[in-house]
Amino acid sequence: MDRIDELLKKYFDAETSLDEEKTLRNYFLSSSVKPEHLKYKSLFEVFASEKMIKYTESEIDFVTEKSKSPKNHRITKWISAGISIAAVLIIAIMLINPQYGSSKDYAMINGKYIDNEEYVMQLAKSKIENVNGVLSRSMKPIKNLSKVKNSLEPIRVISEISKK
Amino acid sequence: MDALNYKQLILPLADMLYRFARSILKNDDQAKDAVQELNLKLWEKRNYLDTVDNLQAFTMKSMRNLCLDEIRKRKNNNDLYEDLHSEIPGPHQQVEENDMSKIIKNMIESLPELQKTVMRLRDIEGFEIEEIATITGLTNNAVTVNLSRARQKIRERINNEYLKVEKNVWIG
Secondary structure: OOHHHHHHHHHHOOOOOHHHHHHHHHHHOOOOOOHHHHHHHHHHHHHHHHHOOOOOOOOOOOOOOOOOOHHHHHHHHHHHHHHHHHHHHHHHHHHHOOOOOOOOOOEEEOOEEEOOHHHHHHHHHHHHHHHHHHHHHHHHHHHHHHHHHHHHHHHHHHHHHHHO | OOHHHHHHHOHHHHHHHHHHHHHHHOOHHHHHHHHHHHHHHHHHOHHHHOOOOOHHHHHHHHHHHHHHHHHHHHHHOOOHHHHHOOOOOOHHHHHHOOOHHHHHHHHHHOOOHHHHHHHHHHHHOOOOHHHHHHHHOOOHHHHHHHHHHHHHHHHHHHHHHHHHHHHHHHHO
16 A cells, blocks of 8 residues: 555544644645645645634734724724724815915915915905995995885874874 | 734744735735734733743734634625635536635535635644634534534545546546
8 A cells, every 4th residue: 555545544533643634735735736635635725724723913913911802893984994094184185275284375366376465465455345336236225115114104103193 | 912912922823814814804915914913912912921831823813803803894884795706616617617726625615614614724733633623612522523514524625626526537
């Protein structure tokens, strides 16, 4: 009987030592497996591939008094992801918009960046005056209405006296 | 046990503990949680670890107990969602899978729990019979019997699988 056949028989009877099992493993993971033994090759390949499975965290959290509760692992993961996304968005906005981080005051007028303070003040003043003008014109009908209301007051008083 | 020894002796066991937890809990996330939880407990008991003869066997036993407790809690809470949505494929998927490796993985998964545990501890993690006895709480003889039964069952299923293939080739 071939050495491998002998070891296989012992293996399935759970009588092999760890060294003998290592011999079997090396044989079945090699490229020189005999045809009559090929059916067991996948078994040893599965064992080898299972052994390759790793704990994928970069490093297990070294335990301190402040260790997080492992039950919240998944929740913590989501919160961390949310914070990361928010941080990336903020950085992206700052990079896209070069005005962020600038200590100068500025105004955006018709899509243009204006940092000339005097110009902006004058422009603002003229705009406010325009608004005042509009308001004054708009308020005229309301003022007229109150004149009308005042003129109608004697009629109201007479009406009340007649009822009595 | 000081922090340096803990880092050198316990932290490197994470891969093995994770694989073991994964095989029992059948869920990657829960297995990772189990590793973190065990790490926390072992750290709290680090002074006791100096008195342990075989740290690997001790940590694996602790992990097994932790995982079995978790499964008991699941059953008590009728957590059917977790059972139905296991990440690791069950035997019912065997029909769809033609790859021999996947078939063999399913064969191993479908073994009785104790046989599967003993087989994994020996054939994947390389523990001695005495160490497996410590981890599982079995006698050495019971470990050998379970290991032999597991391997023979797998051999029988592999032979049946090859007979099927040969029959199909012959009929084809």
